[in-house]
Amino acid sequence: MRTRPSVFDVLNVLVLTAIAISTVLPFVYVLAGSLASEAEIGERSFFLWPREVVTGTYRYIFATNGAFVRSLIVTIAVTAVGTLVHLALTFTMAYPLAKRRLPGRNLLLSLVVFTMVFSGGLIPLYLVVRNVGLLNSYWALILPAAISPFYLIIVKNFLQELPVELQEAAEIDGCTELGVFWRIVLPLSKPILATMALFFAVGIWNDFMSPLLYISDPSMWTLQMFVRQVTVSPDVNSTLGVGDPNIQPPEQGLKFAVIVVATLPILLMYPFLQKHFAKGMLIGSVKG
Incomplete structure (x- = not known):
């Protein structure tokens, strides 16, 4: 017989999910920023996916x-x-x-x-x-x-x-x-x-x-x-x-x-x- 999850279990999942998202979001933002153009970084204060993927920054740091x-x-x-x-x-x-x-x-x-x-x-x-x-x-x-x-x-x-x-x-x-x-x-x-x-x-x-x-x-x-x-x-x-x-x-x-x-x-x-x-x-x- 399946038991319904308790209130504690639901709150626990919600809190842990919120913590996980808050931990991952900064890295996703940095990754998106590394693939965005300078103009887009200046225009948008926060984004998780660039409008146009640009790999020039990675080529630049490895090409010096x-x-x-x-x-x-x-x-x-x-x-x-x-x-x-x-x-x-x-x-x-x-x-x-x-x-x-x-x-x-x-x-x-x-x-x-x-x-x-x-x-x-x-x-x-x-x-x-x-x-x-x-x-x-x-x-x-x-x-x-x-x-x-x-x-x-x-x-x-x-x-x-x-x-x-x-x-x-x-x-x-x-x-x-x-x-x-x-x-x-x-x-x-x-x-x-x-x-x-x-x-x-x-x-x-x-x-x-x-x-x-x-x-x-x-x-x-x-x-x-x-x-x-x-x-x-x-x-x-x-x-x-x-x-x-x-x-x-x-x-x-x-x-x-x-x-x-x-x-x-x-x-x-x-x-x-x-x-x-x-x-x-x-x-x-x-x-x-």
């Missing part, structure tokens, strides 16, 4: 002397390497902390939690990065935040819930601790691996503060720094590195196009990791 493409390649490389480094360090630290027999485990966990509440601050962090010689280095965008205490605890909780019997059986068969980790633990950790990879990749891709602090060479700019410079600079030609003063880019459409290209790659990652995402977050965060 490489400033935008270079920042895109830099961001892709830093995101890929940074995600691997974050995953490797987080899992290799979380695995021993998930062992209840580890000597000093409670002290180590207390120190991890302590760093979630207290930190040295921005200036001491900058001084450390400078003194170890990481300024104007891509490693400055990866190593200072290589291990997040919050994500470390989530991964530790997930690994703690894995069947101990499988690990003990592997050890009885002669498998080393490293072998257990590589052959047993990691294959069973695909949900949390996918979840953490998504979080780390999004965090590195969208990171604006680190390159702003540690990178002063414009040729080493990441995509977020480039987007910021394009949106605030009065001279778009100089930002793109175009030497011909006769070339006048479509400024508003150009800004929209740069934002779309900066958002789309990381947005396309989610469908490939979605099936592991919910499971990884739930299992990793319920028990401590």
Whole structure:
């Protein structure tokens, strides 16, 4: 027998639908603006579909002397390497902390939690990065935040819930601790691996503060720094590195196009990791 939906269910659906629409609309507007002409952008304050589709802005940013493409390649490389480094360090630290027999485990966990509440601050962090010689280095965008205490605890909780019997059986068969980790633990950790990879990749891709602090060479700019410079600079030609003063880019459409290209790659990652995402977050965060 089918039951009628309650008032709460109806309100819940309406509220969530409104939130979803309010989240998607700005991106749809930016996408429509990137495909519209400068005249239409000036005439219409808000639209979700251009009267005439114009792709000149995308051809322009990819046809310049490489400033935008270079920042895109830099961001892709830093995101890929940074995600691997974050995953490797987080899992290799979380695995021993998930062992209840580890000597000093409670002290180590207390120190991890302590760093979630207290930190040295921005200036001491900058001084450390400078003194170890990481300024104007891509490693400055990866190593200072290589291990997040919050994500470390989530991964530790997930690994703690894995069947101990499988690990003990592997050890009885002669498998080393490293072998257990590589052959047993990691294959069973695909949900949390996918979840953490998504979080780390999004965090590195969208990171604006680190390159702003540690990178002063414009040729080493990441995509977020480039987007910021394009949106605030009065001279778009100089930002793109175009030497011909006769070339006048479509400024508003150009800004929209740069934002779309900066958002789309990381947005396309989610469908490939979605099936592991919910499971990884739930299992990793319920028990401590």
